[in-house]
Amino acid sequence: MWGDPFRVAFAPPTISASLKGSPYIEHAMATEWTADEIRRVGRLVVDLIADHLTSLPGRPAFRPIPAALAQEMAATPPPADPVSPDDILRRFTETIEPYPFGNASCAGGNHAAIHLEREVLEWFRELLRFPRGAMGLLVSGGSMATMTAMAVARHVKSGVDVRQDGLRGAGAPFAFYMTTEGHSCARKAIELLGFGSASIRIVPTTDAYTMDVAALDNAIAADRRAGVRPIAVVATAGTTNTGAIDDLQAIAAVCRRHDVWMHVDAAYGGPAILSDRYGSAIAALAHADSAVVDPHKWMFVPVEAGFVIVRDGEAMRSAFSLVPSYIRTQGSAGEVYGQPWFSEYGFQQTRGFRALKVWMAMQQFGTRGYKAIVEENIALAQYLADRVRGAEDFELMAPSSLSVVCFRYVDASTAIEGADAEVAAAERESAAAALNRAVLERLQLSGEAFITSTELRGRFVLRACVVNYRSTREDVDRMLDAVRTIGREVGAATGLR
Amino acid sequence: MWGDPFRVAFAPPTISASLKGSPYIEHAMATEWTADEIRRVGRLVVDLIADHLTSLPGRPAFRPIPAALAQEMAATPPPADPVSPDDILRRFTETIEPYPFGNASCAGGNHAAIHLEREVLEWFRELLRFPRGAMGLLVSGGSMATMTAMAVARHVKSGVDVRQDGLRGAGAPFAFYMTTEGHSCARKAIELLGFGSASIRIVPTTDAYTMDVAALDNAIAADRRAGVRPIAVVATAGTTNTGAIDDLQAIAAVCRRHDVWMHVDAAYGGPAILSDRYGSAIAALAHADSAVVDPHKWMFVPVEAGFVIVRDGEAMRSAFSLVPSYIRTQGSAGEVYGQPWFSEYGFQQTRGFRALKVWMAMQQFGTRGYKAIVEENIALAQYLADRVRGAEDFELMAPSSLSVVCFRYVDASTAIEGADAEVAAAERESAAAALNRAVLERLQLSGEAFITSTELRGRFVLRACVVNYRSTREDVDRMLDAVRTIGREVGAATGLR
Numbered sequence: 005m006w007g008d009p010f011r012v013a014f015a016p017p018t019i020s021a022s023l024k025g026s027p028y029i030e031h032a033m034a035t036e037w038t039a040d041e042i043r044r045v046g047r048l049v050v051d052l053i054a055d056h057l058t059s060l061p062g063r064p065a066f067r068p069i070p071a072a073l074a075q076e077m078a079a080t081p082p083p084a085d086p087v088s089p090d091d092i093l094r095r096f097t098e099t100i101e102p103y104p105f106g107n108a109s110c111a112g113g114n115h116a117a118i119h120l121e122r123e124v125l126e127w128f129r130e131l132l133r134f135p136r137g138a139m140g141l142l143v144s145g146g147s148m149a150t151m152t153a154m155a156v157a158r159h160v161k162s163g164v165d166v167r168q169d170g171l172r173g174a175g176a177p178f179a180f181y182m183t184t185e186g187h188s189c190a191r192k193a194i195e196l197l198g199f200g201s202a203s204i205r206i207v208p209t210t211d212a213y214t215m216d217v218a219a220l221d222n223a224i225a226a227d228r229r230a231g232v233r234p235i236a237v238v239a240t241a242g243t244t245n246t247g248a249i250d251d252l253q254a255i256a257a258v259c260r261r262h263d264v265w266m267h268v269d270a271a272y273g274g275p276a277i278l279s280d281r282y283g284s285a286i287a288a289l290a291h292a293d294s295a296v297v298d299p300h301k302w303m304f305v306p307v308e309a310g311f312v313i314v315r316d317g318e319a320m321r322s323a324f325s326l327v328p329s330y331i332r333t334q335g336s337a338g339e340v341y342g343q344p345w346f347s348e349y350g351f352q353q354t355r356g357f358r359a360l361k362v363w364m365a366m367q368q369f370g371t372r373g374y375k376a377i378v379e380e381n382i383a384l385a386q387y388l389a390d391r392v393r394g395a396e397d398f399e400l401m402a403p404s405s406l407s408v409v410c411f412r413y414v415d416a417s418t419a420i421e422g423a424d425a426e427v428a429a430a431e432r433e434s435a436a437a438a439l440n441r442a443v444l445e446r447l448q449l450s451g452e453a454f455i456t457s458t459e460l461r462g463r464f465v466l467r468a469c470v471v472n473y474r475s476t477r478e479d480v481d482r483m484l485d486a487v488r489t490i491g492r493e494v495g496a497a498t499g500l501r
Numbered sequence: 502m503w504g505d506p507f508r509v510a511f512a513p514p515t516i517s518a519s520l521k522g523s524p525y526i527e528h529a530m531a532t533e534w535t536a537d538e539i540r541r542v543g544r545l546v547v548d549l550i551a552d553h554l555t556s557l558p559g560r561p562a563f564r565p566i567p568a569a570l571a572q573e574m575a576a577t578p579p580p581a582d583p584v585s586p587d588d589i590l591r592r593f594t595e596t597i598e599p600y601p602f603g604n605a606s607c608a609g610g611n612h613a614a615i616h617l618e619r620e621v622l623e624w625f626r627e628l629l630r631f632p633r634g635a636m637g638l639l640v641s642g643g644s645m646a647t648m649t650a651m652a653v654a655r656h657v658k659s660g661v662d663v664r665q666d667g668l669r670g671a672g673a674p675f676a677f678y679m680t681t682e683g684h685s686c687a688r689k690a691i692e693l694l695g696f697g698s699a700s701i702r703i704v705p706t707t708d709a710y711t712m713d714v715a716a717l718d719n720a721i722a723a724d725r726r727a728g729v730r731p732i733a734v735v736a737t738a739g740t741t742n743t744g745a746i747d748d749l750q751a752i753a754a755v756c757r758r759h760d761v762w763m764h765v766d767a768a769y770g771g772p773a774i775l776s777d778r779y780g781s782a783i784a785a786l787a788h789a790d791s792a793v794v795d796p797h798k799w800m801f802v803p804v805e806a807g808f809v810i811v812r813d814g815e816a817m818r819s820a821f822s823l824v825p826s827y828i829r830t831q832g833s834a835g836e837v838y839g840q841p842w843f844s845e846y847g848f849q850q851t852r853g854f855r856a857l858k859v860w861m862a863m864q865q866f867g868t869r870g871y872k873a874i875v876e877e878n879i880a881l882a883q884y885l886a887d888r889v890r891g892a893e894d895f896e897l898m899a900p901s902s903l904s905v906v907c908f909r910y911v912d913a914s915t916a917i918e919g920a921d922a923e924v925a926a927a928e929r930e931s932a933a934a935a936l937n938r939a940v941l942e943r944l945q946l947s948g949e950a951f952i953t954s955t956e957l958r959g960r961f962v963l964r965a966c967v968v969n970y971r972s973t974r975e976d977v978d979r980m981l982d983a984v985r986t987i988g989r990e991v992g993a994a995t996g997l998r
Contacts, residue, residue: 030990041550050543054536061971064948068600106951109804136789140634145851146639155693163696168696170675171668178669184882189850198695200667300851307606308641308853340945353686354642354797358807448837451561474558 007216043406045089052093056101068339069103077119082127082490087367090141095367100360110355112345119345123360127366128297130309131277135291139317140360141350142309145273149312151193151240152324153294156314157236158197159323166222167323171198178203179227180237183215185245187269190238199235200480213248213460214404215239217255224262240274241286243407245467247385247408249273249285256291266291271310273406278375279382282406297342302378302407302471305365309358312350317352320349328360377473381407388480397488402460407470410460412440413491437464443487450490453483480494542586545950559899565611565836566600574616579624584864592864597857607852609842618843618856624863625794625808628774630787636814638847638854639806642767643795646809648690649847650791653811654733654762655694656820664820670788675845676724679735682742684766687735696732709900710745710957711738712974714752732763733790738783739770742955742964744882744905746770746782753788761929763788768795769968775872776879781905799875799904799968802862806855809847817846837856856892874970878904881967884952885977895987899957904967907957909937910988934961939991941985947987950980 060243077099087095105115112118143149158166164174164346168327178199182190182313184206195201205223224234237259239250259266268289270277274297290297296313299305314320325332325348332344343436347353369377389404392411401410414436444457444466455468468483535759556662574596584592602612622637640646661671668675675696679687681703692698693991702720705713729932734756736747749765756763764787767774771794774783786792791811796802822829822845844850851932866874886901889908898907911933939953941963952965965980 019958037554039551039555043547046547047544050547051542054539057534057539058536065951066945066948068946099533144849144853147849147851166695167692168697168699170692170700171695172671172697174669178667192821192823195664195667196694198611198663198668200663201664203667229876298851302804304539306853307851324689326689340942345764349887351689352641352644353689354644354795354804356641356803445837447565447766449565450565452613454562 029119035466036353045176046095046314048090048177049198052097052101052179056104057149066115066340067103067120069116073099073116073436074119078126080123083367083370084132084372086373089368092364092367096360096364108357109351109353110357110359110369111347114339114342117357117359118342118346120359120363122309122343124359124363124366125311125313129313131371132274132295132297132313134295134313134315135178135289138167138313138315138316139320139349140311140313141320141346142299142355143350145300145310146269146296147189147192147242147310147322149271149296149298149310150187150189150267150269152312152320153267153296153314154162154190154193154197154236155351156316156320156323157201157267160316160319161233161235161263161265163233174233176231176233179205179224179225179232179234180236180238181205181207181220181234183207183209183213183240183250185213185215185243185248186238186240187207187244187271190269203235209248211404212248213243215250217251217258219354220255221258221261224258224264228262228375234262234264236267239266239268239292239467240273241268241270241289242276242406243408244272245326245408245460246410247273247406248402249282249405251405252285252288253292256288259293263499264295268292268295271296272301272469274298275302275374276382276406278371279379280381281379299362299365302381303365303374304364304369304377304473306361309362314408317349324348324350352377373480378407381470381475382472384475384480385409385468386479387477388468388484391480391484395484397491398484409468410458410465410467411468412436413443413487415439415491415495433463439491439494439498440464440466442498444492448492450486452486453479455483502917529965545590546586546960549594549598553601557601560987563602563612563643563837564600566613566616570596570613574620575623575778577620579627580864581869583675583867583870586865589861593857593861598608603903605854606850607854607856608844610835610840610849612855614854615843617840617860618854619840621856621860621863622720622808623809627812628868629771629792629810630784631792631812632812634814635810635812636817636846637810638817638843639859640847640849641805642797642807643684643766643792643793644689645848646768646793646795646807647684647686647766648693649809649817650793650811651687651690651733652765652848653791653813653817654764655696657813657816658730658732658760659729660761671730671790673728673730673904676721676729676731677701677733677735678704678717678720678731678761680704680706680710680737680747682710682712682740682745683708683735683737684741684768689768696912700732706745710743712747712752713754714748717752718755718759721755721761725759731759731761733764736763736765736789737770738765738767739771739773739903740905742753742905742957743764743899743907744747744770744901744966746779746902749782749785753785756790762790764790765789768793769798769966771795771872772799772875772882773879773903775868776876778876778879793843796862799878800859800871801866801874801970802859806859809858821847825944840933850991860877863989875904877970878972880969881972881977882965885967885981887967888977888981892981894988895981898960898962903976906965907955907962908965909933909962910940910984912988912992913934930960936988936991936995937961937963939995940988943987943991944983946958947983949983950976952980 050334087112100116100120103116105113110117111120128140129138191201194204207223208219210216227234239252239255241249245464256266269291273286276282297311299309300307301328327348385404388409389400390402392398397414399412399414418500448454455466456468505605536943597613600613601609607614609620620669625637626635645697677691688698691701704720707713724731735747736748736752753763767786770783773779796806796808797804802847803818824845882901882904885906886897889895889897896909898909898910945951956965
């Protein structure tokens with residue numbers, strides 16, 4: 005009901021013990037972000053700000069970035085090894101700060117921020133293995149990223165000149181395909197774009213909460229036969245509820261066969277493309293027409309930072325650009341307006357310099373650092389799932405995937421009773437939901453740990469999602485102990501069990 | 502063509518001389534934001550960050566904000582007098598920092614950031630004189646703000662259950678009304694929402710580039726007669742091109758009579774509601790169904806910060822909420838989920854804490870400080886317009902309104918020749934456009950000043966918009982001198998005049 009549940013798992017005391025000794029992590033964390041180190045780096049930043057703001061009046065009102073520097077930025081590969089904060093700031097001071105731009109809007113223009121954003125977009129394109137010709141955009145988060153992708157899908161697949169004529173007179177009804185596990189932002193985007201939620205087909209899921217691909221195939225075929233126009237399939241690489249990864253390869257084949265747009269929501273799961281365990285399953289998103297990854301989730305960038313990529317960059321431009329197609333260029337002759345503006349590829353005009361924090365974080369961690377942390381988070385979720393499985397008074401409620409674990413507290417003394425009678429099972433289910441609801445509220449308010457809840461096929465479950473590089477086994481143990489203690493108290497006080 | 506042109510006017514050397522001595526401004530600027538003062542305040546912030554991040558592990562994972570504090574925040578009126586940076590930080594340290602929230606998303610929940618955002622929204626509601634029951638939202642900027650308002654207009658006025666059924670089967674074609682001077686983001690929003698740009702009626706403008714209200718009235722009546730369904734009028738309080746303010750009172754009467762949604766784009770002009778000169782013209786936006794003001798424009802908040810307000814807050818919720826209407830509440834019983842989530846009133850789920858910078862800036866300046874600066878900027882534009890009018894080689898191209906001045910460089914020796922013959926006039930127009938285009942490009946690349954251009958009824962003009970409190974008459978003089986010098990050089994070199 006609350007859309008994107010809180011994602012924070014536990015209050016973390018220290019950097020995970022098992023990550024100590026990893027050269028990537030130790031470097032990424034600048035060994036220790038102690039208060040002193042935060043102060044030291046923070047003061048470097050403050051000095052930079054003071055120098056920048058007070059030197060502006062004596063500097064030119066505008067100075068285009070040198071072509072050689074822009075080319076160098078365009079050719080820089082994604083950082084593999086972590087870079088120290090001092091080196092990141094030095095790079096910023098040398099290449100970005102000297103070429104600012106008035107109100108700092110990143111709509112477009114020939115200033116350093118634009119070239120830095122293109123550098124970041126190219127890093128993502130390479131990491132996600134999308135072809136050249138794809139275009140990416142940094143937006144506020146997964147909702148805007150999804151909406152952007154769906155708007156391009158609409159432009160390409162609706163069969164009407166939607167920008168000119170809208171959807172009112174369209175000949176055939178439309179259809180989108182997703183599962184109950186797809187994020188609610190896809191529904192919001194489909195509604196916003198004027199399709200209506202009635203156009204959404206809920207495809208059944210497997211026992212692992214992934215999309216049933218045969219059912220998808222059948223649903224699209226049935227729609228085609230009925231004269232309905234399929235627009236897009238919204239697949240997920242790392243669902244919010246359970247971390248499930250849809251079979252992207254198989255879904256891509258279905259989409260190709262039926263000429264349907266394939267979109268992959270990897271907002272949370274995307275960075276696990278770097279992991280040994282889930283890498284190839286997620287890498288199959290390169291077959292999609294569009295995909296979303298949120299740097300502000302598992303890449304530790306402060307909110308707001310969402311990323312969308314569209315295979316056909318020119319279609320993306322056609323879906324949004326207000327520049328008439330006959331005068332669109334690949335790069336302005338003038339040195340002020342620069343390359344095609346980002347605002348031609350998405351909905352926003354004035355845009356903040358959110359690329360900067362993504363650029364900094366990606367260097368701070370490096371792809372090797374991200375790989376180490378993501379794998380550590382996955383291992384920690386596995387540890388939690390194992391502990392749940394091994395305890396009589398906990399119950400694992402879904403297969404654990406990526407770094408999500410759904411579980412419940414059950415009263416050990418009554419867990420088995422009456423499980424074979426249907427009425428008793430329904431009563432037990434209802435009691436278990438009430439018990440866990442009460443446990444969760446008390447746990448959250450206690451401040452001891454903060455996990456969330458969700459519903460899986462109508463069943464209320466507790467949900468932990470490990471996306472903090474400082475979380476440890478001790479945090480998991482503390483959280484489970486707190487759930488157990490509160491569970492016993494609530495059970496004793498209310499008779500719920 | 503470029504949508505929202507760069508808004509920066511000139512490179513400012515010092516705080517405007519005429520603002521010195523204003524207690525509001527001197528206080529607002531902390532007397533002098535010297536490098537030392539930036540360092541001093543910056544270090545206070547760095548210390549705060551260091552203390553916050555390193556004390557988190559020892560603190561509860563969550564702690565609800567005390568009810569008394571939340572109530573106090575809800576009851577705080579908009580700041581009239583400027584508050585010193587030290588006091589702003591002290592308030593932050595006492596009331597906000599102790600009640601953080603995991604990943605800092607401001608989708609909703611019972612943490613301090615949410616209550617602070619509600620405080621800011623209430624300030625805007627009071628300043629814009631919207632009634633209680635209105636609901637506001639901070640979004641990325643004017644585009645998202647406009648889209649949000651138009652989505653509510655669609656929900657209320659389309660006559661179909663658009664969230665469920667979409668626009669495809671709607672009985673009547675739709676219509677929106679705006680002028681050529683309306684911002685392109687309205688067109689983008691109307692297209693995005695699935696209406697198509699063919700539904701946009703371009704209402705003629707007066708000589709002052711404001712909406713011709715009689716023509717609007719006729720256009721709506723004609724559409725009604727033809728069976729077209731009018732959705733919304735997009736009026737503007739401070740157009741991007743010339744700063745023109747539509748007659749909001751008269752437009753409101755037309756909208757009421759025809760039952761059409763009235764939206765006011767005050768993204769740029771909104772803060773001039775505090776000015777003596779334009780206050781009452783802009784205050785008439787309180788008659789609208791929705792309005793937009795961008796704090797990141799004339800309120801000196803760093804991008805991105807847009808604000809939208811909708812008179813009927815419940816309609817806004819119905820247009821976006823995924824919470825079924827029968828279980829919507831005015832405030833959750835639990836102490837974790839808090840009041841209705843912001844994500845129920847708009848498109849985004851995860852939302853950054855952008856309210857913080859708006860809250861800080863509004864205290865730094867206070868409404869008295871904003872009034873002083875806005876009036877000073879208006880006076881400076883007036884000075885520029887006067888200088889243009891008084892010079893033989895400059896031409897004022899539109900009535901100056903708010904802080905925008907549109908003008909052209911003309912070669913004094915040929916300005917009068919052939920002006921009465923139609924062919925000669927067309928040739929002169931084309932030469933003047935070419936001359937000013939060349940002048941602008943050289944001016945921008947020179948770094949001496951940075952102004953922009955626009956088109957007014959097909960005529961290319963230079964455009965200066967004063968939205969920097971540090972701009973002075975000396976900057977205006979320097980800019981005009983630079984235009985004149987480059988104009989003479991270009992004229993001599995190319996023969997354009």
